[in-house]
Amino acid sequence: MTEPVRRVDVLRNGRDAAHDTVAVEAPVALVFNGISHAVMMATPADLEAFALGFALSEGLLLSKAECYGIDIAESPAGIEVQIEVATAAEVRLKDNRRALAGRTGCGLCGIDSLTRLDLAPDAKPLPAWAATLPPETVQKALANMAGRQPINASTGACHAAGWATPDGVIVDVFEDDGRHNALDKLLGHRAQRGHDNGAGFVVMSSRASYELVRKCARLGVPALATISAPTSLAIDIAQQAGLVLYGFVRANQAVRYAGGGAPVS
Numbered sequence: 001m002t003e004p005v006r007r008v009d010v011l012r013n014g015r016d017a018a019h020d021t022v023a024v025e026a027p028v029a030l031v032f033n034g035i036s037h038a039v040m041m042a043t044p045a046d047l048e049a050f051a052l053g054f055a056l057s058e059g060l061l062l063s064k065a066e067c068y069g070i071d072i073a074e075s076p077a078g079i080e081v082q083i084e085v086a087t088a089a090e091v092r093l094k095d096n097r098r099a100l101a102g103r104t105g106c107g108l109c110g111i112d113s114l115t116r117l118d119l120a121p122d123a124k125p126l127p128a129w130a131a132t133l134p135p136e137t138v139q140k141a142l143a144n145m146a147g148r149q150p151i152n153a154s155t156g157a158c159h160a161a162g163w164a165t166p167d168g169v170i171v172d173v174f175e176d177d178g179r180h181n182a183l184d185k186l187l188g189h190r191a192q193r194g195h196d197n198g199a200g201f202v203v204m205s206s207r208a209s210y211e212l213v214r215k216c217a218r219l220g221v222p223a224l225a226t227i228s229a230p231t232s233l234a235i236d237i238a239q240q241a242g243l244v245l246y247g248f249v250r251a252n253q254a255v256r257y258a259g260g261g262a263p264v265s
Contacts, residue, residue, distance in 0.1 A: 002026055002044040002074065004151055004175075023157035025177050027078035030054060033090045034082075043151065043158060043176040044079055046185045047072055050176075051081045053188025057215035059118065061089050064191045119233075121217040121241040126260060127198055129166040130222035130244050135254035138225035140168035141203045142249045148173040149205070160205045161186040164225075170203070179206035180215065187219055197221045201244070208234045208247050208257075217241035223259065225249050230257050 002024060010020045028042045030051055037060070042050060048070045055061040068084040085093070141164035148170060152158040158175040161182040165171060174185035183204065190197060201223035202216055208230035214237055216224050223244035230238075230247040235257045238245035244259030 001072070002079065004043050004045040005155055021154045023151060023155040023177055029078060029080045031080055031082050032060070032085050032093050035090075035093065037093060039078075040178070040181065042178060042181045045151075045176075046174055046189070047079065047081055049174070049188035049192060050181060050185045051083050051188065052191055053184030053186065054181075055083065055085075056191055057184055057187050057218055059218060060093055061085060064194075118214065119237065121214065121237060123240065123242040124217075124220065124222075126222050126242055126244065127166075130201065131260040133166075133201065133223055133244055133246075133260065135246070135249075135256070137164075137166075137168040138201075138203065138223075138246045138249050138254050139251065141170055141201075142205075142225060142227055143251065144168070144170045145173055145203055145205070149175055151175045152205075158182070162203045163190065163200055164203050165200050171200075179204060179209070180211050183212055183215055187215065187221075191219075201225065203249075207231070208245060210234050210237060213237045213241070213243060213245065217243050225254070 004024050005021050006024050007019050008022055010018050012018050024044055025041050026044045028040050029036055030038045051070055052067055061067055066086040066089040071082045073080045145160060145162040149160045152175060158177055159179040159182045160173050160175050162170045162173040163186060172189060174182050176182040176185060197220040202221050204226045206226055207228035208226040210231060210233040213224060213234045225246035227249055230245060238258035245257045246254050247257055248255045
């Protein structure tokens with residue numbers, strides 16, 4: 001398997017020969033029952049979790065039970081992830097097929113019509129702990145995630161998505177060049193293990209964009225906290241879904257934009 005980092009020769013300050021470590025960005029094709037659905041640019045690590053998380057968080061699969069198997073093959077052109085899915089899922093995929101070339105920063109690449117946008121998540125009741133999730137807890141989680149990002153520590157180029165318990169303890173962290181890829185890896189990992197997404201929250205080293213909130217809402221995550229700002233659409237989706245959304249989570253602040261009653265900071 002392609003390594004997620006690579007050593008390169010560089011000139012520092014235009015004169016000093018040195019080596020640097022960079023994050024690898026590779027094309028990853030997601031192929032469902034032999035039909036290519038998407039080509040995403042991603043960090044080549046945890047790709048089985050990525051494929052499953054993408055399929056679930058995009059609504060292509062309704063449950064892990066619709067995924068029968070995942071195989072990974074490399075070629076000179078890139079990496080192909082073959083996902084075997086149930087017949088009902090294949091029919092759904094064909095009905096909603098997107099020809100998308102994914103970029104690490106995108107969320108809607110390949111959508112060919114405004115009617116294909118899914119901006120209406122179902123509202124779900126918040127667990128009591130999430131409704132009262134205090135800023136100190138999300139600050140603790142973000143602070144503890146920083147030390148569990150080895151790819152970013154060596155390259156400075158990767159986002160991270162972490163899973164925190166209701167008291168802010170980080171239990172899993174996944175990295176990728178793209179923030180939504182990192183989240184898909186995390187959500188796919190949890191699905192592989194049958195974990196309950198209502199029993200904790202997601203923290204991310206990025207801004208809170210629409211697709212991150214939509215993915216969390218679709219898979220029943222009650223709260224999302226990010227180190228940077230949310231977009232207006234992210235806030236709208238979080239409010240509609242009843243999801244707690246924190247942004248600008250730093251050592252001295254955490255701003256709540258949605259969920260759990262009146263916003264607090």
